[in-house]
Amino acid sequence: FRSDVLEPIVFLRVEALNESNVTVKAFGKVRPGTQWDIAGDFRRRLKAEFNKHHIPIPYPSAIVREAKDPTPEEE
Numbered sequence: 001f002r003s004d005v006l007e008p009i010v011f012l013r014v015e016a017l018n019e020s021n022v023t024v025k026a027f028g029k030v031r032p033g034t035q036w037d038i039a040g041d042f043r044r045r046l047k048a049e050f051n052k053h054h055i056p057i058p059y060p061s062a063i064v065r066e067a068k069d070p071t072p073e074e075e
Contacts, residue, residue, distance in 0.1 A: 020060040
């Protein structure tokens with residue numbers, strides 16, 4: 001991808017921290033039509049760095065509890 005990157009990708013900031021995602025703002029200039037491949041490779045490399053430094057990716061979760069059947073004393 002090196003020949004398709006016209007200006008280096010610059011990390012600008014963490015845009016948002018939510019319970020199930022982290023939004024990172026980055027900017028770079030690439031050849032037309034290559035932006036999706038380069039963006040995908042950027043995300044892959046970013047995830048590899050997160051893994052290297054043991055930074056977990058937040059995933060949505062839910063706790064589901066099952067109601068118990070009432071005992072004869074409770075009826």
